[in-house]
Amino acid sequence: xxxxxxxxxxxxxxxxxxxxxxxxxxxxxxxxxxxxxxxxxxxxxxxxxxxxxxxxxxxxxxxxxxxxxxxxxxxxxxxxxxxxxxxxxxxxxxxxxxxxxxxxxxxxxxxxxxxxxxxxxxxxxxxxxxxxxxxxxxxxxxxxxxxxxxxxxxxxxxxxxxxxxxxxxxxxxxxxxxxxxxxxxxxxxxxxxxxxxxxxxxxxxxxxxxxxxxxxxxxxxxxxxxxxxxxxxxxxxxxxxxxxxxxxxxxxxxxxxxxxxxxxxxxxxxxxxxxxxxxxxxxxxxxxxxxxxxxxxxxxxxxxxxxxxxxxxxxxxxxxxxxxxxxxxxxxxxxxxxxxxxxxxxxxxxxxxxxxxxxxxxxxxxxxxxxxxxxxxxxxxxxxxxxxxxxxxxxxxxxxxxxxxxxxxxxxxxxxxxxxxxxxxxxxxxxxxxxxxxxxxxxxxxxxxxxxxxxxxxxxxxxxxxxxxxxxxxxxxxxxxxxxxxxxxxxxxxxxxxxxxxxxxxxxxxxxxxxxxxxxxxxxxxxxxxxxxxxxxxxxxxxxxxxxxxxxxxxxxxxxxxxxxxxxxxxxxxxxxxxxxxxxxxxxxxxxxxxxxxxxxxxxxxxxxxxxxxxxxxxxxxxxxxxxxxxxxxxxxxxxxxxxxxxxxxxxxxxxxxxxxxxxxxxxxx
Numbered sequence: 001x002x003x004x005x006x007x008x009x010x011x012x013x014x015x016x017x018x019x020x021x022x023x024x025x026x027x028x029x030x031x032x033x034x035x036x037x038x039x040x041x042x043x044x045x046x047x048x049x050x051x052x053x054x055x056x057x058x059x060x061x062x063x064x065x066x067x068x069x070x071x072x073x074x075x076x077x078x079x080x081x082x083x084x085x086x087x088x089x090x091x092x093x094x095x096x097x098x099x100x101x102x103x104x105x106x107x108x109x110x111x112x113x114x115x116x117x118x119x120x121x122x123x124x125x126x127x128x129x130x131x132x133x134x135x136x137x138x139x140x141x142x143x144x145x146x147x148x149x150x151x152x153x154x155x156x157x158x159x160x161x162x163x164x165x166x167x168x169x170x171x172x173x174x175x176x177x178x179x180x181x182x183x184x185x186x187x188x189x190x191x192x193x194x195x196x197x198x199x200x201x202x203x204x205x206x207x208x209x210x211x212x213x214x215x216x217x218x219x220x221x222x223x224x225x226x227x228x229x230x231x232x233x234x235x236x237x238x239x240x241x242x243x244x245x246x247x248x249x250x251x252x253x254x255x256x257x258x259x260x261x262x263x264x265x266x267x268x269x270x271x272x273x274x275x276x277x278x279x280x281x282x283x284x285x286x287x288x289x290x291x292x293x294x295x296x297x298x299x300x301x302x303x304x305x306x307x308x309x310x311x312x313x314x315x316x317x318x319x320x321x322x323x324x325x326x327x328x329x330x331x332x333x334x335x336x337x338x339x340x341x342x343x344x345x346x347x348x349x350x351x352x353x354x355x356x357x358x359x360x361x362x363x364x365x366x367x368x369x370x371x372x373x374x375x376x377x378x379x380x381x382x383x384x385x386x387x388x389x390x391x392x393x394x395x396x397x398x399x400x401x402x403x404x405x406x407x408x409x410x411x412x413x414x415x416x417x418x419x420x421x422x423x424x425x426x427x428x429x430x431x432x433x434x435x436x437x438x439x440x441x442x443x444x445x446x447x448x449x450x451x452x453x454x455x456x457x458x459x460x461x462x463x464x465x466x467x468x469x470x471x472x473x474x475x476x477x478x479x480x481x482x483x484x485x486x487x488x489x490x491x492x493x494x495x496x497x498x499x500x501x502x503x504x505x506x507x508x509x510x511x512x513x514x515x516x517x518x519x520x521x522x523x524x525x526x527x528x529x530x531x532x533x534x535x536x537x538x539x540x541x542x543x544x545x546x547x548x549x550x551x552x553x554x555x556x557x558x559x560x561x562x563x564x565x566x567x568x569x570x571x572x573x574x575x576x577x578x579x580x581x582x583x584x585x586x587x588x589x590x591x592x593x594x595x596x597x598x599x600x601x602x603x604x605x606x607x608x609x610x611x612x613x614x615x616x617x618x619x620x621x622x623x624x625x626x627x628x629x630x631x632x633x634x635x636x637x638x639x640x641x642x643x644x645x646x647x648x649x650x651x652x653x654x655x656x657x658x659x660x661x662x663x664x665x666x667x668x669x670x
Contacts, residue, residue: 004033006036007021062093069095074102077113080120086129087101087102087105140187141215154166154201156253190204244270257293260290264286268281269310272314277315305337318511320551322551333349354392369392383420388430391410397409400591407442417435436465440458442458443462449634476505476509476515480518483521524561527568539565540562563576573610579598597639600624600643
């Protein structure tokens with residue numbers, strides 16, 4: 001059966017809810033569902049909106065519709081014509097104003113109810129009707145005995161509020177509170193769901209809430225918000241854990257910045273955990289603005305340091321790890337660390353700077369930063385810091401080609417992670433979980449070190465951990481490395497599957513960095529599945545954007561895959577130029593993760609040129625073998641030795657195979 005789904009008041013929507021609505025709509029694209037979304041004119045639906053969406057601008061009610069609505073509010077009893085005309089004239093076709101002004105008159109002394117009609121009680125004074133909707137609503141609230149105070153309190157809580165919270169904030173007994181609640185619900189300004197003390201209430205319209213709230217003077221508002229926040233902390237402790245933004249809002253409105261800032265920060269960190277980085281940034285910006293109300297000193301600096309670290313993590317996902325905003329944020333955090341003189345606090349900042357330099361391709365700097373984090377964490381005896389630092393150092397050592405050292409650090413990271421007490425919670429300092437990331441990159445390293453079975457176990461473990469943690473970025477990380485691993489193993493369809501899954505997750509949660517990597521892995525898969533031109537174009541386009549954004553690490557790998565696709569198309573000279581570009585990058589950055597493979601590929605291309613260059617090929621294969629042996633990269637060594645064997649065999653020089661390789665690769669010379 002067809003389904004109708006309605007979302008109202010989108011002008012108040014937060015980024016996370018809007019993202020959920022978009023996903024919901026797209027997920028129902030092939031189902032018989034009609035979505036109706038309402039908002040004020042200033043709301044702009046995202047550019048990615050479905051093309052099937054139709055926008056309908058609603059105008060004011062015409063005179064006939066106003067009269068019909070007046071009659072309905074009056075219970076189909078007639079009103080004097082001059083009264084109806086006054087309503088038509090005053091309300092300007094605004095439906096809520098029509099309803100409220102009509103109810104205002106029905107409750108006033110100006111009308112007398114008869115069996116089938118209302119009659120004027122004398123003359124209707126010229127200025128007896130409110131001029132605005134606000135005035136009309138306030139007139140109705142003012143006529144209440146105790147309901148107005150409850151409406152004001154409820155308005156400070158929000159559009160929805162519960163009996164339990166109102167009772168806790170007001171400090172009023174049930175005997176006094178119940179009549180006030182009945183008075184409010186009888187007015188139909190507020191609707192009730194359930195029965196006290198479990199009842200919940202909702203203002204009929206946001207403008208009614210606005211009217212009740214605006215009737216409070218500033219000091220009253222601040223005092224009420226402070227009482228609400230205190231009641232939530234005391235009677236509803238789950239709020240601080242699950243809805244810290246609610247407490248942050250109330251303490252902000254209470255003009256208590258020192259109490260509000262920690263809750264805004266908690267809300268930001270919670271948003272990061274859920275993959276809602278834009279929402280996190282908004283929460284952090286509010287907190288940073290509140291900082292200006294605090295006097296200079298240690299408390300303010302510590303607040304700002306924590307906010308800078310969280311801001312850096314959110315920016316890494318939304319703007320890219322190598323963006324200038326990330327660098328500026330961590331630079332400010334470094335200044336604060338120096339000011340506070342706290343050694344361990346520096347770890348989170350150094351890790352942020354480490355990620356910035358790692359992604360940009362400044363590997364030596366990244367390595368120094370990671371080593372400093374290891375030292376500081378050991379000195380502070382902080383296992384959480386050491387877990388993060390080991391993962392960081394393991395990653396950069398991997399890119400430097402120091403595979404055994406990288407394996408040692410990453411395995412230590414995972415061991416420390418596993419050694420924690422079962423009940424102990426681990427809050428990652430960086431954007432992704434260090435153990436998940438460590439297992440992911442370990443899978444690639446183990447393949448390079450010639451342990452393919454253990455390699456697959458690591459990637460499977462990483463996938464399980466990522467799913468259990470429910471943080472989207474972790475799944476994006478694992479799928480990205482899994483795509484790379486399966487490409488290395490020659491399992492193109494599996495690589496494509498992981499690239500597509502990683503891309504979907506990254507796209508859904510606004511993570512451009514991992515999304516770009518997955519786009520390029522997808523391009524590699526296409527190039528190997530009979531679409532080399534399309535694959536090359538996809539990789540090159542993304543790589544250009546990637547490098548324009550300041551990223552550099554992984555460039556040799558993707559250039560190597562472009563060269564392989566060009567080789568498959570018979571564009572050997574072009575492929576050779578691409579490999580030269582990749583090798584130049586390796587030599588300047590010392591990113592040796594795939595250096596041996598690049599030299600081997602250069603040798604293969606030298607043999608495939610129009611005028612084969614066997615000397616270059618032999619030199620390239622020997623260089624690939626030497627580099628693989630330096631780093632104990634047994635898989636690379638075997639692949640390069642195989643290429644060298646083929647060349648020597650074609651030249652009748654099998655006996656010249658280096659003695660260190662002769663036994664392992666005797667079958668190649670047979």
